[in-house]
Each structure stands twice: as structure tokens, then as C-alpha cells.
Amino acid sequence: MKWTGRFQGYHAGAFRKDLISGCIVGIVAIPLGMAFAIASGVKPEYGLYTTIIAGILISLLGGSKFQIGGPTGAFIPILLAIVMQYGYENLLIAGFLAGIMLVLMGLFKLGTLIKFIPKPVTIGFTAGIAITIFSGQIGNYLGLTGVQRHEYFYDNMREIVLRLPTLNFYSVITACICLAALILTPKYLPKVPASLIGIILSTLFAALLFPDKVTTIGSAYGTIPGGLPTFHPISLTWNNIAPMLQPALIIALLGSIESLLSAVVADSMTETKHNSNRELIGQGIANIITPLFGGIPATGAIARTATNIRNGAVSPFSGIIHGIVVLLVVVLFAPYASDIPLASMAPILMMVAWNMSERKAFVKILKTRTSDSIILLVTFLLTVFSTLTIAVEVGLGLAILLFLKRMSEMLTVNKVLPDHSSSKQKVHAHIVTKEHDCPQISIFTVDGPLFFGASQTFENSSSLMRDGQHLQVIIIRMGNVPFMDLTGEANFANVVKRLQRAGITVFITGIRLQPRRLLSKTGCLTRIGEDHVFEHTGDALDQALGIIHYDKCLSCRHFAFRECTKLSGGEITQHKPALQANSSSTLLSKA
Template sequence: MKWIGRFEGYNAGALRKDLISGCIVAIVAIPLGMAFAIASGVKPEYGLYTTIVAGILVSLLGGSKFQIGGPTGAFIPILLAIVMQYGYENLLIAGFMAGIILVLMGVLRLGALIKFIPKPVTIGFTAGIAVTIFSGQIANFLGLRGVERHETFLPSMAELIHRLPSLNVYSILTACICLAALIWVPKKWPKVPGSLVGLLLSTLVAAWLFPGQVATIGSAYGAIPASLPELHIPALTWDLIVKLLPPALVIAMLGAIESLLSAVVADGMTGTKHNSNRELVGQGIANLLTPLFGGIPATGAIARTATNIRNGAVSPMSGIVHGFVVFLILVLFAPYASNIPLASMAPVLMIVAWNMSERKHFAHILKTRTADSIVLVVTFLLTVFTTLTTAVEVGLILAVVLFVKRMSSTLSVNKVLPDPSVKHEKVGAHMVTEQHDCPQVAIYNVEGPLFFGAASVLESSGMGGKADRQQGILLLRMGKVPFMDMTGEANFTVLIQKYRQFGGTVLVSGLQPQPQALLQKTGCYDMIGQEHFFEHTGEAITAALALVNQNQCFGCRQMAFRECGTLCRKSQEQPGGAGLHKPAAQSKSSFPDSAVSVSISVNSGS
């Protein structure tokens, strides 16, 4: 019913718009599909098979009304490395396994987790992939002969330098014609696919002016078949599954990120909202079935999705139409595509790399000169010089470590007292001095998340030490502790236990729901006692002053609280001037409930 709901109110007018948009996207997708396949180290027709099968299934089963699925530039370095290390047949199996992983991610509702990948990591590896794609097309642009493919950047650059004497002037001229069309056509006619014009124009010029002088798809890969291949079920063994699990996980992870980013872009352009878990299931099924027809891994394509929306798409029908149109063109015009020069394909991918480089966002984060800048640069360099897997792993670990460091600095523990000069007598750390501190009540303001990265701050703060134990009553203001984990709870509980061992009383004000629930589960809440928890600081101060030993108030000159004058007089009125340890008058504290706020600077870590 949800699938039908996406076509609610669908009519002939909407179908007409979807047909137009689907045809335009198909024309854009054909050269890109072949170019991505060639750059990934496989035959160009495999990119077309992916465009057809995955394009139809992603639109039919995905969670976005406007998503266009197919091969994308982000996969190029990953797929090329897998082909070189494991071979094309094993690439299909890895893609099949990635499809299973994506389906499981969607079923387990893990779509929202992708949003938690830090932006510096995604921009870093995206920019790194762009550099890899661009540099990988230099050989075809220059028409270099005998170039061997390498998995990493530096050997690839060394190979290019070694083969420079073999450059082909005709290839450079062909590539420049296509590049000029790619740059000029979108400016002159924005709705005309520049890649298609560039390929047609450069192919005609090469065939007419210098036939046989440049390498073509046909000369490098053979003629493109005019039909889909027969269905082929991969032969899976346990050893093969174990061997291909790492590349399958990388394909699934990048496919999930790319598809959900594309869906978010579509939401922003249309004002709609995609279903992230359903999108993962749709992407997974597409990647399960595409390898059965020889297709390479696919994901949501941001540029083609945007093209789909700009040309008036109304529903997923436009993506389905796009897949069938590509199939129709494959059947009718496949032999002619074999004449396209490889030099014409190079500028198409170079422009794709330039557009996906995230150069503006990259420069913006770099200029901030923060910890995020370090994560960005490290992820980028590792993507270029090692592998995407290494880059993402190190980038995420580095981002987590820096995040924990920054969050640990946000936890502050300060001893405070009321400030009579401030409205509502809000508490402040500046009020506590050697000459101004209550001998019986210690008030501490705890502010920030109490988790494993910051739990040691409780120990280093000196709270609950010998001086506090002599005071006898410890009041903890916890209104600005939004979160507590088990490590934080353990340190907190140890503090309370040590304080209570010396006969002290602990009061807590403003405890938030999450820390309260955790303390109740661990038993610390009951150990402190429900009667010692207060919603507001004013109420907690009233309770604390009711517990003080009035005998000690006699002669005290600290005057930490407004009630101190009253307590001193009461102690003098006791027989012999020595009061017993009994509660002071239960008059309402002069510190109102609004005394929960505190003026304490918190280091943001950025």
C-alpha cells in the first residue's frame, strides 16, 4: 500500500511529465554508465546493464520518489581495486553480498545511522575519490599507450610519467573537443546533455578527420552487445564469502551513504521526505539482482536525480522509464557506441570528478583550522594514497577521539555559593573563597555530559575530598548534566559512597531524566534516598540548612547564606549557647527555585 501511495492522484498529465524526464535522464545516463564501467576496469556494456536493471529496481522499490539509481563515480576506485585484486567474476559476487548487507541494514532500520558519519569524513573521502577519478583519466586524455593499471595513486602517477613519450596528439585534440562541449553546452543550452553532445561531436570529428588514429571502445573492449546477457547465478562458497566480505562491506557502506545523501538532496529540491530504511532495502535488492545480469554495484546518483527533478519528474515512474529507454537505445544503437573514442570518455569523467570534489566545502572546513580540519585532511590524504577503507576507518576513529576530547572539556565541576548582588541570588563559583565558605554545606555545580571521556573530571575536581567531608552536607546541582553513561555513573557512585562512609549527607537538585533513569537502574538513586532529590536548587538549599548543626553556627562569620544570621541567633538562644543537632526553622529559603542557572564558562573544544 505504501508503494501505491507514491502514485496517489497519478494521471495522464503526470505520466507525460515522467516520460519526458525519464527520456532526458536516460540520455544523460548512457555515456556516464559506459564511462564509469570503463574507469572501474570492466567493459562499458556492464555499466549499461547496471543502468537498466538497477535504475528500474531502485525507482520501483526505493524510499525516494525521485531517486535515480545506477553506477556512480564514487564507486570507481573501489571497484577498480576489487577487479584488479579479485577479478570481474568476484566483483559480481561482492556486489551481490553488498546487496544482502544493504537489505539487512534496511530491515534492521539502520538508515538513520548513516547520518552520524561526520561531514569532514564524507567530504574528505569524496574529494579523495574525485582526485583518483581525475588522475585515472589522464592516460586516456593524452592517448598514452601501454599504460598498466595500479591500485594506488603514486604508482599510477609514476606509470603516467614513464609513458609520456607515447602521447597521441589526435587523442588530445579529440578530448579537447569533447571538453569544450561539456563546458560550453550547459551554459548555452542548460537542458541539453553536454556529455552526449561532447561524445557525438568528438566522435564524428575523429572519424572524419583522422580515422583510426585514436583508440575507441570497440578497439579496446570489442563491440557492445545489443541485448542484456543471460541470467547468471554466482557460485558461492563459504571460503569465497569470507574472502569477499571486506570489499562487500565497503561497497555496502559507500552505497548506503551515497544513496541516502542523494535522497536528502532530492528532499531539499522537492520538499518531500524519503524513507531511509526503505531506500536501503530498495538499493539492496537492486544490487542483489544487477550482478545476475553482469552489472556492477549501483547506488543513488545525485547528478542524475537532480536532472530528473529539474525536468519535471512527478513520481518513481520517471526512473522506471529511464531504465527502459536505456535498454531500448542499447538494442537499437549499441553497434554505433563502439566507435566512441576513449579520449572522448576521459573529459566526461574529469568533469564528474570536478563536480563531486566538494571543493567549496573542503576549503571552508580547512579555513576553520579546527579538529575537523585535521579529520578532513587525514581522510582525504588516506583516500588518495591508500584505500577508501583505510581512509574511512582512520577518519571515523580520529573523529571519535577528537569528539571525546572536546566533550570531556565541556564537563565542569565548580564549588559555588549564592551571589546576593545578582538577581534571584544565582549561585556562582566566584563567591567561594577561604573567607567566604559555609563550614557545613558544600554546593557544587556539575555541568556537561558525565561519560567515559569526562568521568575523571569528578576525581580531579576535589569534590567529596577531606574539606567537603568536614562540611558534612554535599549539594550537587545536576540540572545541566544531560547524559550519563556507565563509566560516569560508576565514578559518581564511588564519590557518593566515600562521602557517606564519613557520615556525610548528599542532596541532588535538578537531576535530568536520563541520568535519573540510569541511577535508578544501578541502585545509586536508592542509596542516596529519594527524599534527598529535589527539582529546584532553592528547595535543596532549604533542606540542607534544615540539617545543619546549629551549634557550629554560633560565632560563624562566613555568612555564606542569607539565613546564616537567623541560624546564628537561634544558636545563641539555645541554653548555654550550645545548640543540639536539630533542624533549623523550616522557613522557606530565600533562594528561589530560579536559582538553578549559573554563570560558568564552558570550553566548547572548537
């Protein structure tokens, strides 16, 4: 699809729908943009600038027709931590670097890889972020004064407890009015933005009934300047870039996850399909340009994207219009926003935290009481009590380790024999007993991937293959080995070498394409011998029965194969036995 393909067949009727949805989403985005900026530790106008610039660019260049971009709640903990540790100017550098990383991720087609991040990790840090956002607004909700921001949850909670004597009942009343509007508006006026109603009502009540009794945006951060965003140069020296690489990577990863999740939600609501790599490129370009005007990192916003779709959006023009609407409001009415109480912003962010908490999915995974539950809890607790960076790193690391453990447990090596009671002569492990086992021919079935995580399992199982002083041939059935890495190949090759040194002939059957190619490249296949590699187990058994010592078959009463009756009685003495039509090897030829 070309970059302009999303606008094909566009007409005046579609533009009217985009205009309506764009205006509505723009109105919704204004209080959210300011709230997210304040919660991230920067001035509210920077949130508005992000909504304008990133919102327009993400819609124009992204891979989803309906995506609405801008500042989001998911970024709040990481952005606040960066601002507290490095300052606002370095936050802009981190956002700029994250934009470059996102573009590279898109260019290298890494968009599809995001889906491989385990669900317990994403739900764990999302729920942890929700707790962080919610708890961070308690001070504003209660109107506490002198509250200092800290990096860690425990310190912030301790700060709130220490400042409880400064509780402002006027702020609590203001916040409760806004919260009531947020809860009731969707029930009685579902098409009206609840956050806008909540801010207007609570601001009017505070201004009319108890003026100058609550902290406002203006009194806390100064008057919001009107006019267009101005160019804000950033200092891209190596001394500034180096310490921001890790924060930038976290921003890029979190932004890619959030934007692609939002795009998937849009796909499910509209029965369309987004281009994940193009979406990352669009997000990256937006995050490169936005910091140059003072904006903070942006990504796809799930709630605003859903609002955009529900109000009839047809194309990316709705997202562009949403950015233009916010721009017009900033140019014409920005100073009036300075009168909004901080207590009015708190319930909005608390509601955002509640909606993004993934509480149902969280409880569902916990109830499974599996390794996924452990990953979920560890990621969640580290997000809340440590940092998002550590939480994501540990969560992913733990998920990988537990996955490797599960994969290693999948590998089994079983000694098998044909089941004579079955008409199809399928091989089974339970057929093998001390009284029923061929002393000269052993058949082993390997099930599962042969990789570094399973190397110990295969090494331990390989001792079974060397049992028996009369053993002449080993048939290794590899039809159920989907993958082999170099560690697995090395262990496999070592087993083959030890068997061959002991004078045992090794046959391989049913080997798949990837393991066969690897064995061929490393020379292991040459060592085994191409003529010792068979498609079917029955063919290998035919060959094996032709090279065993028949004198050792005399008086043998194991009868592992159908041929054993004649061999034990000395009826077959030529080099290769003439097999009956219903012999084991014939019936196994398709096994």
C-alpha cells in the first residue's frame, strides 16, 4: 500500500464525518494533554504542543487510518522519573532519541516482533503504571500543599501521609464535582466528552463559590501562553546523549507497544488492518520533531482512538483535524485554561488509571497460578516499587527464562518398539521391557526442539543409547524435532561420535528440513553418512536387520520384531533377510 492509499476514494461526505470526529476528539484531548504533562512533571502547555504536533504527524504518516496520537498515561512514570533525575531539557533529548529508535525499528521491519512480548509483562507494567498514576494524584485531589515529588512509590506515599494536615476541603469538593461529572456524563450524555464537562463544572463551582481557595494551573505553573508553539533547540552533544540512551530505549519500547496495541484495537473496531512498520516510522518521525517545539514523547492513545472511531472517523484526516482543533484552542483560549484547579485534573487522571488498569485480565492471569502469574506479579511489583525500566527488563528476562525452562522440559528421548497388537505397527515406549527388547537394534524417538536450553536433557538421555554390550544399530527417529541450534547440534554430534567409536551404526529417520540443513553445514550428516538417513523408520529397520549378527539371534526370546521368530530359529541365514509382506519393517515404512 502506498502512503497515500489511505485517502483513496475520499469525498465530501467522508470529510464531514472526519470533521465531526476530529473536533470531538480534539476537545477530549485538551484536558488530557494538560493533565498528562503536569503529571509528567512539565508545564501543561508542553502537553498541548505534543497533542498538536505529534497528533497531526502520527495521523499523517502512521500506519493506521484511525490512530490518534499524543501524550498518554503510560508514559507518566518514566517521563516523571527522567525529569526528576535529568531535567526537562534532557527529557527532550530522550524523546528525540526514542523517535530515531522508532524509525529504525520500522525500517528494519521490527513492528511484528512487538507481539512476541508476553502478555503477563504488558499487563503487569500497565497495571503498575495505573497504580503509579492514581497514587500520584492523591495530593492534588486532597489539595495538599508542600508535597515533594519522589522517584519511588513508598517515598511518595510517605510524603502524602506527612502532608495530610494540610488537607484542603475546597479542593476535595472541587475534585468530587469533577469526579461526579466523569461518572454521570457517560450515562446521561454519552456523546459529550465527560472530562470537558467535569473541568468546566468544577472550575465554575470553585471560581464562583470559593475563589482563590484552591490551587490552579496558573498559580502552580504560571499562565499558559497563547499562540503557536515556538522552536525549542536541543543540545545534541555526546555528553548529553550518552546518559539518555537507556531512557530513550524504554520510551521507544513502551511507545511501540502502546501504539501498536492501539492500532490493533482500531483494527478490531473497524475490521481494517494497520501497517505496523509504517506506524512505527510515523511515531518515530513525530517524536523526532515534537521535542524541537518543547513537546514530550507521544504514542497512540487507545481511548482517544476509540472515541475517534465511535464518532464516525473515516480517514487519518480526523486525527489531523483533532490536532488543528487543539491548536486553535491554544491560540485563542490558552490563558483561560490557567484558571483550572489542579483538583479538577486529578479525577481525570485517576479515571484514566482505572480504565487502563487491566484489572480483569490481571485477576484472570493470577487465578491460573502458573509461571505467567509469577511474571505478572514480579513485573507489577517492580513497576510500582522500583522503576519501569527495571520492571520491563526483569519481566522480559524472567519470561524468557521460564519459557526456556518449559521448552527444555518438552524434549524427551524414549526407547520404542513396534506394538504388534496394533494393525499399523505404531511404535510406543511402553512396549519396551526387560523381557521384550532387541539386544542388537535400539529405536529411539526424540520429541521436542534440540537447543541450548534442552542440551542437558538430551545429554542425560543419551546414556540410554549406549546400553547393551551386544548393541549393533541405533535408529534415531527425529520427525518430531522441529528445530535444532548449534548447541543442540554439538550435543547430538557428540552422541553420534561416541556411538560410532563403540562400533554402533547410527541411522537417522524422518529428520526435518532445518535440522538436516544444520547437520549438513556442520559436517555431522557426512559423519553419519547420507545412506544412513531415511525418510521412514521401516526403511532404516530393513537396513538394520541386514547388518546384525544372526548368530546372536539364535535362542533369543525377546521377539521385538516380527522377523525375530524366524531369526531365532535360524531360518534366515542369508546376509539380508527376506521380509514378509506383513513384517515389522514393511508396516513401519510409513512411520
